Amino acid sequence: MEDDPFDFESDILLATSPVVAPKRKKKVLGLDDLLVDHYKEKNRVAERESKLAKTKRSYNSDDEEDGRVAKLSKYVDECHEKMTQLGDEDDVSHWGLQVFGKQKTPQSFAFSELSSCSLFRLCVDHEVNSLVELSTESGETFFEGLLTNGWLLKLVSKCGEVEKSIAKWTFHLMLYSSKEVLRNAAVDFWCAILSLKNEDESTSIKIDWLPSYSELNGALETFGFVFHSPTKDSSDTEMLFGDSEGSEAPQNVRTWIKYVAACSHSRNIHCTFTTSEAEELLVVIICLLLDRQLLGLSVELNECTLALVNFFTDDEWRFSCVQVAKSVASRVPKDMNSLRAVECISVVHGPTKLLRSEIAFRILLGCFDKVEDEEEVVRQLTLINLKDKSCDLFKVYIYLVLTENWFLYNPLLEDKQLLNEMWGLFLRNCSCQINITDSRSYAPKVRSKASYLLQGTTD
Amino acid sequence: MGTKRRRGDGGMEENTMAILDTYCFSKSTEHIADDRLSFLEAVRSGFLVTENSAGPTNKMYKAVFKILRVETSLDLIMSSYQLLLELDKRFPQAWSPFSFGTDVTSSEKQDDHSKISGSIDAIEFHRLIEEVSKVPDQANTEILTTEPLRNMLLFQYLVKLLEGDLVPRNFAFTEKSDWVTLRESLLNMILVSRKITYKGLVKDCLSTLCELSQFSTKCIHDMRPEQTGSTEITEKCHTALALALPEVVKRTCAAVQKLLIMIVELDSSKKAADLEGWTTRADGTRTPATEIILDELTYDKNILFPFFQALDKPKLKLDMIVQFLKKYIPKTSVRTRRSNGSANDSTFGGVLNCFSNESSTKGIVKKISSEVAQLLLAHAFQAYILLPSEHSTESKEDTADNSLRNICNNMISAFTCLKKADKNSGILPFGKEALFTAAIMLSRNS
Numbered sequence: 001m002e003d004d005p006f007d008f009e010s011d012i013l014l015a016t017s018p019v020v021a022p023k024r025k026k027k028v029l030g031l032d033d034l035l036v037d038h039y040k041e042k043n044r045v046a047e048r049e050s051k052l053a054k055t056k057r058s059y060n061s062d063d064e065e066d067g068r069v070a071k072l073s074k075y076v077d078e079c080h081e082k083m084t085q086l087g088d089e090d091d092v093s094h095w096g097l098q099v100f101g102k103q104k105t106p107q108s109f110a111f112s113e114l115s116s117c118s119l120f121r122l123c124v125d126h127e128v129n130s131l132v133e134l135s136t137e138s139g140e141t142f143f144e145g146l147l148t149n150g151w152l153l154k155l156v157s158k159c160g161e162v163e164k165s166i167a168k169w170t171f172h173l174m175l176y177s178s179k180e181v182l183r184n185a186a187v188d189f190w191c192a193i194l195s196l197k198n199e200d201e202s203t204s205i206k207i208d209w210l211p212s213y214s215e216l217n218g219a220l221e222t223f224g225f226v227f228h229s230p231t232k233d234s235s236d237t238e239m240l241f242g243d244s245e246g247s248e249a250p251q252n253v254r255t256w257i258k259y260v261a262a263c264s265h266s267r268n269i270h271c272t273f274t275t276s277e278a279e280e281l282l283v284v285i286i287c288l289l290l291d292r293q294l295l296g297l298s299v300e301l302n303e304c305t306l307a308l309v310n311f312f313t314d315d316e317w318r319f320s321c322v323q324v325a326k327s328v329a330s331r332v333p334k335d336m337n338s339l340r341a342v343e344c345i346s347v348v349h350g351p352t353k354l355l356r357s358e359i360a361f362r363i364l365l366g367c368f369d370k371v372e373d374e375e376e377v378v379r380q381l382t383l384i385n386l387k388d389k390s391c392d393l394f395k396v397y398i399y400l401v402l403t404e405n406w407f408l409y410n411p412l413l414e415d416k417q418l419l420n421e422m423w424g425l426f427l428r429n430c431s432c433q434i435n436i437t438d439s440r441s442y443a444p445k446v447r448s449k450a451s452y453l454l455q456g457t458t459d
Numbered sequence: 460m461g462t463k464r465r466r467g468d469g470g471m472e473e474n475t476m477a478i479l480d481t482y483c484f485s486k487s488t489e490h491i492a493d494d495r496l497s498f499l500e501a502v503r504s505g506f507l508v509t510e511n512s513a514g515p516t517n518k519m520y521k522a523v524f525k526i527l528r529v530e531t532s533l534d535l536i537m538s539s540y541q542l543l544l545e546l547d548k549r550f551p552q553a554w555s556p557f558s559f560g561t562d563v564t565s566s567e568k569q570d571d572h573s574k575i576s577g578s579i580d581a582i583e584f585h586r587l588i589e590e591v592s593k594v595p596d597q598a599n600t601e602i603l604t605t606e607p608l609r610n611m612l613l614f615q616y617l618v619k620l621l622e623g624d625l626v627p628r629n630f631a632f633t634e635k636s637d638w639v640t641l642r643e644s645l646l647n648m649i650l651v652s653r654k655i656t657y658k659g660l661v662k663d664c665l666s667t668l669c670e671l672s673q674f675s676t677k678c679i680h681d682m683r684p685e686q687t688g689s690t691e692i693t694e695k696c697h698t699a700l701a702l703a704l705p706e707v708v709k710r711t712c713a714a715v716q717k718l719l720i721m722i723v724e725l726d727s728s729k730k731a732a733d734l735e736g737w738t739t740r741a742d743g744t745r746t747p748a749t750e751i752i753l754d755e756l757t758y759d760k761n762i763l764f765p766f767f768q769a770l771d772k773p774k775l776k777l778d779m780i781v782q783f784l785k786k787y788i789p790k791t792s793v794r795t796r797r798s799n800g801s802a803n804d805s806t807f808g809g810v811l812n813c814f815s816n817e818s819s820t821k822g823i824v825k826k827i828s829s830e831v832a833q834l835l836l837a838h839a840f841q842a843y844i845l846l847p848s849e850h851s852t853e854s855k856e857d858t859a860d861n862s863l864r865n866i867c868n869n870m871i872s873a874f875t876c877l878k879k880a881d882k883n884s885g886i887l888p889f890g891k892e893a894l895f896t897a898a899i900m901l902s903r904n905s
Contacts, residue, residue: 092489128898296703
């Protein structure tokens, strides 16, 4: 907000004050306190002055007046600052989509095959069962203990095989159990067996049942994931402020993410999904990164992104990267969310750089009608008339950050002179054509961002 | 153009730091948060993009670290944590927030006005561990803030730095007997610091480990965000915290364990250096961490099982249980065994032998209950079978007592004796699981 700080009748302040009234209560008291303090101080000063006056008869009343004005205006400034802090909170737009809707009830699962599993049979037939007392009734609880306490993993590695009944049961627990302990133990179990070698280290262990891609997809549906199809800009508001009841991200999504990462790591050992399925999973992960409810899982989400990117060979990635970027661009609204979709890609090596650059480019491409190639996109940017009052600087800011990412993370663009020249022109326009007193929102952001980028390019 | 930007580090620092400095008149807290996010992104694009760029300057590192230490917004906490991890991966040991010299910290604090600076000393590190131990309490209150999460991430990052610093130094010690380098390791500097009590630090690590591991196995799934009329962003933040906590607690548990193990490793290196006479009086003496822990476990039975449940380093776990049980094994039986020539009362096989007949088992059960004996044996057995196979030849030894086959058989007979010794208490589920595993191992081995 660039308003005159002393304009107390400013429309914005008047318009926003009732909304923030309950919050401001404390701050208003703060001002009172300030005034009380101020007058206390005044009294003390006055006392001291009068004492001084006895010894030193001459003092200038004008100076005293000036001092008062200066102090008062200082307090007014402080007060105004506090008010603006409360008033303009809506000024910054945020990213954040709601990618989960209503959850469905998961399919019930009966661990009926347990009694036919060979681990169970071996124990029941063994003399040790006089101590263990394993039976069909107590079987499931007992196996839950084996799983959570880590025995099961040791047993399957000793046997060199994960039986179908065990695999199905643990997979179901991992995605659908309501108990954190079981979910957690099950996902650790799966992550371990996917990369587990036999005791002689030569071969990987045999897993009799591997979940298919549709199992993972089915789990997403049960969780209430609603971001599967491309969105149109008109439905954004519904997405953002839709009915929040029952649309909470499920706890189980964490194990889903970890499992997908583990599968991607073990592509050379167990084939669990195809490249096009991996592309879709990567798009899902990027969508999950757009929901603030999953912000605390960014470490896991980033690890999963990296695992999925590394799933592809270099040759596959050249094609798949574009597919992923196109798919992300078609789903993400052209606001702060599009910047998040780019910046959430943690850049650690060539393939992730390429992905970040490609997503930025594909979103940018979608911002302009009938624009097909790189040159045309940058040309459109240079044609924007920033001085025009109707020019939407928020959009310009989005373009600016998208283009920055597109250029910065794509080494191939360095040699394209024309593109670089036009990009430089756009930056100079943003930096010079927006006046420092420009009161449009996002004017200071566009100007300082462009200046920062320009400073980096000219040395 | 992309690469040109990376040149001229001085200008780079000035430009990037300027993003944080633009506090102008109308800046709200949200604008400041937004600027800080831009700053983190600028550091990322400035230093992590090109292959051969130099790392950020100390000033920038400190600014990023300070964001992690003071921020309350989840977005900023996660971004700064992530960035610090990435920087550490890319430029290992390039920077550390630890500062131990008294001069440095005091002058810095005067400089900084605010209490929290971009560096951390031994007291603050100890205080952080205390804070982390409070996480379960904080998480069970109605209003969940970002503070517990921030403290845990901060702690994880610091332990990672300590590890990155200690491992090469400890390697240099074992390879080249270089004690001086190891003495100067960050971890050793913390442990010898006069500002903290070393024993207190080890005890706090122990209780934190137990608190966190109990928390993660028990009540974590009951945590639900409050259904109040809060604004959308805070509600989202609440769900986000509830969603993130289980994993962060789990990783923090692993970090506390890592710290304890590093202290134990440092202890054994120091012991070796003492024996060789490389240490000086300045190195001081301190009780080995395992002794402190064993004492604590003896006095406070409540933490016995949470501790062994949480400890997943098989070698350390096995050694500690054997040492613990040795205290309760009658001296006579040990002596008999020694006179027999097999001096392995200090191995798991030796301990199991003491449970091989009813009378000696009864003697032990009188001192520690049947439950304690069962759980300790089961935990020891688990640690034994988890010992990495490359160590198996040396740790499991060639003696008949310690072969897998014998251990499994002796486990079964030990539990048979335990059941007979105390007819009132049955076999605990965890004990049954161990027996089940032993039986399967036997049938698969034949």
